[in-house]
Each structure stands twice: as structure tokens, then as C-alpha cells.
Amino acid sequence: MRGYLRGSNSQRQPRTAIQVSWFETRGVAALLTMRDYPTLILRRREAPSRRMKARYFTNAGPPMAFYFVQFLTGLASAASLFLVASGLSIIFGVTRIVNFAHGAFYMLGAYVAFTLTERFAGALGFWGGIVAAALVVAVVGVLVEMVLLRRIYHAPELFQLLATFGLTLMVQDIVVMIWGPDDLLGRRAPGFKGAVDFFGQNIPSYDLFLIGLSPVVLGILWLLFQRTRWGVLVRAATQDRDMVAALGVNQKWLFTSVFALGVFLAALGGALQIPRDAVHHALDLRIIVEVFVVVVIGGLGSIIGAFVAAVLVSELNAFGILIFPKISIILVFLVMAVVLIVRPWGLFGKPEAAARRTPGLTVNPWRPLTSAERLMSVGALALAAMLPLFAGNYALTVGSEIAIFVIFAASLHFLMSVGGLASFGHAAYFGLGAYGVAFLAKAAGLPMIVSLLLGPVLGLLGAAVFGFFAVQLSGVYFAMLTLAFAQIVWSIAFQWVSVTGGDNGILGVWPDKWAAGPAAFYWLSLAIAAFAVVVLRVIVFSPFGFALRATRDSPLRSEAIGINGKRVQWTAFVIAGTVAGIGGALFAYLKGSVFPDSLGISLSVDALVMVLLGGVETVSGAVIGAIVFKAANIWLVSQTDLSKLVLGGFIVLMVVAFPKGIVGTLETIWNRRRSTEDKKSALATSRVEVAE
């Protein structure tokens, strides 16, 4: 399965720089006292020329100077990160929206700046172009805020994250449409073209410029917030939006201007990267995951926090590569874990204000299926089981894939709607299950049945480790943390080539003979999917399921009746991760191979969209959503080159127009029809609104 993030048309370079790593390979670069060398290897997939080698390997300096230069490189990398993270933080502080599209604005800033700096000559052309690019993108941001965000300020944060992610997808395709799929190498900054010699180590002077820039930006922001009337309003709104509105401040204008400033900072961060880095259409996801890590460590809403954490993360990157050359991300992960245990709201953050309604909290009290519904479900399953009688091999393969995604979506749905925990990185456990199978089948040579049973254990272990940290948080922090964890797992799969095969994946994971035929495999997938859904439903109605719902409904009350909410949620996380791992295990056999893709963000978001499409607040939503989404996705990819644009637009539309999803919308229509027939019964089934 090639995610839509990657683009499926062959003109695009396959597996482009998104895999270069979420943290820049800058650490390695510095190790070799050059910057672009490994990036080029990974991105261009070609060996460096002899001239390049000669240029980059010759000057090895004394160790102390080397460490110092390494330190400076980290500081320079922190500049862009700080700009983008502070923008995200400012926007969150006032609007309470975690703007996933922030990475897209960063990328747009880089592209627009590329065009402008190419077009206008001279120092003025360059620096003017950088600033103009940030301004242009800020105007785009204002349009986005007015057209889209204003409609979803009061939606649950999950919907806001998804809508802005949809936007990100659209921008990815638009960028390729305008600037093409190839990497663009921008001009070097006038006046900062050379390098400064430091005991035989070269430091690009542009890096020094960036190092000086971030404290300046920090100071300007500080002055802006402390010394201007607008800044006072923003700080007041950050503390209490409603009070500021009650005092007669025009909220719309305030929100729009704050969003414009945040986008400006992101775009500036992107524009300033041109002299250091190639511009390409996967910049957005790379930066956004780094930024999420930064704000989780620094604390959402805190600019100082963004600054300190940006420096911390960049330095950890720069030095992590020296300690764990293969999997440098582990160091950042460890630091993030420690920060979360000691200060769950980040180094400079404050505890989140009372959480908004979690998705799933406005449901009718759940009930087991009636006997008629049960009969219908069995009938539908029997019908599905008859598919091999009249469908060809391709349809059966698609059918197997859909069944696998039903498992995946159902596991996420369980976590989201019953547990109230919207994970943005659920694919991690799906992918771990797939890798588990691949290790067992390829390395240990175990038979299929054993691998299928043991493979998901890797998903279970991953969910146990990451889930332990994730459930310490809630709301947007939970979403960002799960996303970051998933990206860490992805990076390990990508970087640890000797074990995982890296980008080339693990090939030749074929099913045993008994399950090799399309029909046999389809039946196997269908049976496991049905089993998984039934098991999850049983758990929903078990005492544990009720304890989980209790924790979601009222943490205060559940604690007061002896429920250890964190442990209950952790258990739910492990259950969901294990079931996802089962899906992943089957997926590995379906494809005969495993790639880092099956841990990627795009897959996590696919699952979220499936759940949302079916309806978060319904019991059967995940199943319907998975079937419709997967079928539509496969069809869409075969029909258009702009599948990301279409899918992104679709996500945005769905969040704004049909937040209840297919099943939820049908239920509403059904209820409305009944209410005209029988007002009294409609009253009894009316939606339960929760007063906080």
C-alpha cells in the first residue's frame, strides 16, 4: 500500500526526502563537517562523487573544536524550529487550535521565497523576497482562517487537527502542481556565503546569522506581547477568551491577527531555510512532527518554552548522532519521556484548561445489538463470505485489504470513542505488528500460524511502552504525543537499516500454502476481522468497558469510586494497539513485504478518517467507515493524480459539514423521521448533551 502522502504517480521521485528523517540528518552532516552530503545521499539515492568526498572529508579538526561546531550547528537548526514552534504556540494560546497545517505554511514559505529570491536580484531582492514570502503566506493564512477555521473553533480538537491535516494534504498537491515534484536548490544568502574557520572546522556564516536571529525574534515577540495594546489583548485572551470577549474586544479580528502572526513566523522559518536546505514537497510533515515534539517538551502556549525546547531538541539531535549513530531519535525520545513524567504540561506549560467534549461523549447510552440487528450482522458477514464465489482475484485482494483495515479502524475506534483517546499515531502498532511478522517469518523462519499469533506481540509491547506515557496526557497533548511516538517508531524502522532493511523494507513475507490463494486469504482476513470486531464489542460491554467509559465521562467521579483511570486507559491503549498489530500482521502477509510506510503518519490519518467517516459517536462507524474509505481510496488513486488534493478537500468538507459521519448522519435522519411519527419516543432517544 502506497500512502497518498507519497503520491502514486511515477513521475515523482519515489520515496523522496520525507524519509530523510524527521530530524535532519544534520548531525551526521556535522560529523563530516559538511551539511548536505548525507541528505544528498538519501534524497538522490546516488553515491557522492569523488570530488564531493574530497571536499568534505579532508578537514578533521581537534575534538573540542569539533564539539563546539556541532553545538553551533544545533543552535542554527534551532532557529527555524523555534520560529515555527512559537507560531504554533501563539495560535494555540489564543484560538486553542493545534494547527496541523503549520508545517504546510512553513513549506509554502520556503517555496514562495524560492520563487521570489530567484526572481529579484541582489541583496535587497533576497532579503526582501524572504520577508515578502512570509507576508504572502500570512495572507493565505488569513484567508484560511476566515474561510475554514472560523467554522470549527468550537469543534472538538480531533476535528480541528483533522481539518488542518486535510489542508496539509491539499497544499502538498498544490505545491507539486505549481513548483513541480523536484527538489529546488535556492540561492545562498548575500553576505553570508562563506564559512568561518574555527580551529580548522568550518562554520557556515549563514548558520551564525541564524544563531543570532532567534534571540532577536524572541525579543521582538516579547516586546510585542508586553508593550503593545494588541499584545496585552492576546495575553488576556490566552488566559480567558470568554472574559476578553465579554469586555467588548472584537474576537474575530483578534483571532485572525494572531493566526496571521503565527503563519508569518512559520513561513519565515521556511523561507530562511532556503540557503541551508533544498525545498521539497515533504518539508511540511518533517517540520510539523519536530515542532510537536518541541511544543510537547516546551509547553503549548509558551514562547519561551518553544525557544528552550527548540534549542534542546536541536542540540539533542546534533549530539545524539554521536551517541546512537543509527537511531539518534532515541535520545530525543528519552528526554521527552522524562519531561513528561516530571512536568506533564511541558517545561514552561500550564495544565490544560478543562478539556472540551471528547468525541464520543454525546452518544446515546450504548446498548448491545438487538436480535434483529444481530441477525443482520450475521447475514452481512455471510454475504461477505460468499464473495469468492463470484469475484475475481483482484477484487478478493481488495476485499482482504478492506477486512484488514476494518480491524485497524475498529481498534482505533475503540480507543477513541469508548476511551475518549484520539490517537494520531495508531499506525505505529499496526506497523509494529507487520514488522513482528516479518521478523518471525523471515529471520526466525516460523510457520505462518505462529507468526500471525506472535507478530502482534510487538504491537502490544510498543503500545505498552508508548501508551504508558501517552495516557498521562489528554486532549491535544495526547494526540501530539501519539503522533510523535509513531514518527519515532517510523524513524527507527527507517534508520536501523541492518535490522529493518530501512527504506527497502523486508521482502518475501509470503503466507503458507493453505492461505496463499486469494480466496483462502480473503476468508482468513474476513474471519479474523469478524472475530476482532466481536471481541472489541464484548470488551465494550464488559466491566472493563464500563470502567473505561466511566473514566472518559468523568475522571473526578471515576477516581472517587476507586477506578485507577490511568491504568484503565493504559490497558485500553494496549488492547487497541494489539488489535491494530493483528491487522498489521495480516497486512504483511497480504503484501508479502513490510515497509516503513505501514508505520507512517499517512496511515494513522487514514484510520482517523475511516473512524470519522463512519461516525465517531456510533458503535458500528469504524466498520462502515473502513469499507467506504478503503474502497473509495483505491478507486480514487486509480482515477486521479491529485488524490491528496481530493482527499484533503474531502476531509475538510466532512469535518465542516458532516462531523457525525455516515452512520451518525443516518441515525440523525432516522431519529428525525421517527420524531415526526412519534414525538414521545424521539424525546427518549434524543442526544444526550453533556453539561461540563
Add this chain to the structure above:
Amino acid sequence: MSMVPTLLKVEALSKSYGGVHAVRAVSFELRAGEILALIGPNGAGKSTCFDMLNGQNTPDSGRITLLGEDTIGRKPRAIWRLGVGRTFQITATFPTMTVRENVQVALVSYGRQLFNLWGSTAKFARDEAGRLLDLVGMGGYAERPCGELAYGDLKRLELAIALANQPRLLLMDEPTAGMAPRERIELMRLTARIAREQSIGVLFTEHDMDVVFEHADRILVLNRGSLIAEGSPEEVRGNPQVRAIYLGEGLVYDARHREGAGA
């Protein structure tokens, strides 16, 4: 009287925030079957006191002994396991469940079945839940979604939930806040009856002096973090310091009480 065991013993409890002494060296005891009211003007330290008893807040110094166990540093859920039921000023229930399920969850927890993945909650302790709901007069609402209940009914449901672990002590934070006058009296009568029958100690905070003077066996008066009076309703009502703090609220009570008696 000395034969009745002490449920709760609070000794020199103190807590301050920065320079503000929210609670200063507060000591009192509560016996089984006794109904004890904790009153005082806003900011007197009632809620801080309550949160420390409940485990949501940790005192700076002092001792809390509940059923012979030191509870300081224990989590609310651990204190619940010792036999403490609790209701909140603003009701905390599970809005997406039915009334019966709300009580069943508490019973599941009491029966240590929280991590039972396979059983059916619907069948779990169904009768026991029904009995508790009957006790608080909510038997007829068992299958109603909790989110649809009127506020007074939610308060009664909370009481049923609080009774699920067969508590020895009930902590009720403003149990009648936000209720209509008639509902208040009914709820407190119900609470008092259950407490006497099952020999449960009750500690409650309250702003409504009618409720306090009618139902409390003993009253503690807090002002600016310190305990300024303690005794029977009559003693407390006669205390000039208390009268001063409440600016003659006792008179208002008397007038209303006479009116009510005349009707």
C-alpha cells in the same frame, strides 16, 4: 457515647498557599452514625479541608486518621477503598450511561472486577444496583439515560453511587446546592435516615443554614482557616462570634423557621 467508635480523627491539619493560611491547625473527630456539618463563610477553608480529607490535596502538616489508618498521601481512590463515599458540589456522574449502569460501575469497582474484559456488565450486580436505587427513591428511573435527569435526581443518584462501597463515612460537599427548597429537605432527610440505619458517619459542608440546623448533630464553624466554634446546633447558634461572622443569619433562620412551623 464512648462506646461508639471514632471513624475520623483530624489533628492539627494545616495548609497554606503562599502566605495565605487556607487551613490552620484544624482538629476534630467524627463518630459512626454522627452527622457533622462544616460551615463557614466563603473562603473559610471548607473546600480545602474537604479536599485534604478526600485525598485530592495534601496538607502541609497534621494528621488524618480514617478507620485507624493514616490517609495523608493516599489517592482519592485509595481512600474510597477504605470505605468513604463521596458526593460533589457539582454532581459528577457518567452521563452516557443509564442510571442503573452508573451504580453498576461503582459496584464493579467495589467487587474488584474493573479489569474483567469478558463478563457482561448488564448482568453484574443488577439487583444490588436496583436495591441502592430503591433506597434513594430512584428505582423508577433505573433505565433512564443519566444525562436526561433533573438536577435533584442527579444528586440522589450520586448518593446511591456513594453508597455502593458500603461506606462507613460519607463526605458530602454542599449536598443541596442548586436544589429547590423542598428537594433539599427530602435529600437531607433521606441521607440522615440512611446514616442512622447503617451507622454511617456523615461530614458535609453547607451554605443553607436551614439544612444545617435541622440535620446536623454537631457543627464545626470555620473562619479564615481556623476552627472558631464547635458544638450542637443550639450551642453554635448561641455563639456570639458565629453570629458576628454570619451577620445575624441565625435571626433570618429563626424567622423563617417560625413561619414554616406556623404553616
